[in-house]
Amino acid sequence: MTRDYSMAVETDILERAEELEGKTFLDIAGEDLSEDINFVNKGNQGLFIEKFGFGISSNNDKDPDFKHAGIELKVCPLKFSKKQLVVKERTKICSINYKELIQENWLDSSARKKLRKILFVFYHWNNNSWNSQKIIKTVLWHLESDEVLISNEWRSTKEVVKQGNAHLLSESWYKALAPNTSGAGGDRDNVEQPIQIHSKYAKRRAFSLKRPFVNQYWESLVSPDSFESIQENLNLSHEDNIEDKLLELFRPFINRPLGQICKELNIELRNAKNATNLIIKKILRFRSFSSKIKEFEQSGIKIKTVPVNKDIGYKPYEATSFPVVKFNELIQDEDYYNSALSEQLMRILFVPIHREKRDTPLADAILLNPFFWSPDEKQETIIKEEWDNAISIIKEGIEIKRVRWGNGFRETNNLPKSSETQILHMRPHAQNSQDRDVDPNGVSITKQSFWLNMSFVHSIISKSMRDI
DNA sequence: GGGTGATCATGA
DNA sequence: TCATGATCACCC
Numbered sequence: 052m053t054r055d056y057s058m059a060v061e062t063d064i065l066e067r068a069e070e071l072e073g074k075t076f077l078d079i080a081g082e083d084l085s086e087d088i089n090f091v092n093k094g095n096q097g098l099f100i101e102k103f104g105f106g107i108s109s110n111n112d113k114d115p116d117f118k119h120a121g122i123e124l125k126v127c128p129l130k131f132s133k134k135q136l137v138v139k140e141r142t143k144i145c146s147i148n149y150k151e152l153i154q155e156n157w158l159d160s161s162a163r164k165k166l167r168k169i170l171f172v173f174y175h176w177n178n179n180s181w182n183s184q185k186i187i188k189t190v191l192w193h194l195e196s197d198e199v200l201i202s203n204e205w206r207s208t209k210e211v212v213k214q215g216n217a218h219l220l221s222e223s224w225y226k227a228l229a230p231n232t233s234g235a236g237g238d239r240d241n242v243e244q245p246i247q248i249h250s251k252y253a254k255r256r257a258f259s260l261k262r263p264f265v266n267q268y269w270e271s272l273v274s275p276d277s278f279e280s281i282q283e284n285l286n287l288s289h290e291d292n293i294e295d296k297l298l299e300l301f302r303p304f305i306n307r308p309l310g311q312i313c314k315e316l317n318i319e320l321r322n323a324k325n326a327t328n329l330i331i332k333k334i335l336r337f338r339s340f341s342s343k344i345k346e347f348e349q350s351g352i353k354i355k356t357v358p359v360n361k362d363i364g365y366k367p368y369e370a371t372s373f374p375v376v377k378f379n380e381l382i383q384d385e386d387y388y389n390s391a392l393s394e395q396l397m398r399i400l401f402v403p404i405h406r407e408k409r410d411t412p413l414a415d416a417i418l419l420n421p422f423f424w425s426p427d428e429k430q431e432t433i434i435k436e437e438w439d440n441a442i443s444i445i446k447e448g449i450e451i452k453r454v455r456w457g458n459g460f461r462e463t464n465n466l467p468k469s470s471e472t473q474i475l476h477m478r479p480h481a482q483n484s485q486d487r488d489v490d491p492n493g494v495s496i497t498k499q500s501f502w503l504n505m506s507f508v509h510s511i512i513s514k515s516m517r518d519i
Numbered sequence: 520g521g522g523t524g525a526t527c528a529t530g531a
Numbered sequence: 532t533c534a535t536g537a538t539c540a541c542c543c
Binding site for chain 2: 321322324456468469476478479480481483484486
């Protein structure tokens, strides 16, 4: 049996953590696995590592797991996505007690106690083969460099609760530390909030580090050179707003043709995606064009270039696509708020470019004012409904018809069309019609993805242009 | 010119 | 070779 590390000093804990790297759960527990332990519940991998990795018995303490060293243990699942190990889910930090929250200060808050130092144990998740799950890496994370961002989000949550609006809280308002819903389901998932002027109850929530945030940290461990930081490159302080700064840097190039901009910046203009990406990285003083933008990865910011015609109210020429969804993975998403799509929609930097006609040469396309966008509450409600609807169609079984088209044929299906929806539709997104996926009922269909309706993109772009 | 299925171009 | 962002093509 493993020694109890709960009162150990930091070096001992880290030494033990390092021993665990590369080991499977079976290696770690060995013959103890035969003990009568029930690991059926969700989160059990965490309890397992606590017990067999560090000899800590399960507890609900407000103190960090390693009391003496002030270190919290977080066991973080990784899964394969596109041949790469990525963080599977958000990391829960502590449940929120609304009543206590509004009386706390950040510096001595219960959240900060757990966040100050975190020992991340990253393991390759596999629910079907418990014993073979392997510890990939262990590392001590320090709050320091992200404390401004995280404490601001904590304060913002506190402020909402203080105003009696705990029932309105939404995970999507936050980038790193978010109050996500938590609980076992049922009545106990609603709790009384301290200020009841608007609503007596609010959903039970827990502070969690968002998946993209933790994933960026994980990726920075695996390949430290793949990121550059806006803050570092531009020498910004933690208080500077990175989004505002970026828009400001765009300013000298607005309303000018891409050809001219690229010449001035000494960039080779190849296509729209390439141009906007390169312009952004150039104005952010990136050393390498292939670097990922640290802050964008952390906050889940995606860049979308949208060709529009400014002479007809900034109307886009096309809908905006998202990555392909695998139907069998899609239907396993818990709900919209835990879906891949909601992550794609966390925050988008739209870069509209004006094209006189759809086939206006790119060099003559005019860079218009970029803007950041996240769904507002109303939009999110619609998106959730339309996502739910798509899921139920898929679960019921997609219907495919082969219809005459010109000289040949093409396939039609009953997935949501842009004519049937306000914001989202589904549409092929494949190499060609031979590039296919299989739906939950075994029906073969061209790979599909979600798209933002052209009319919707039109509405947010024209609104943004009016607001300038 | 919109709508929708199909496909291109690029980069890892 | 594949995923991705973006764009094409044809009917109405």
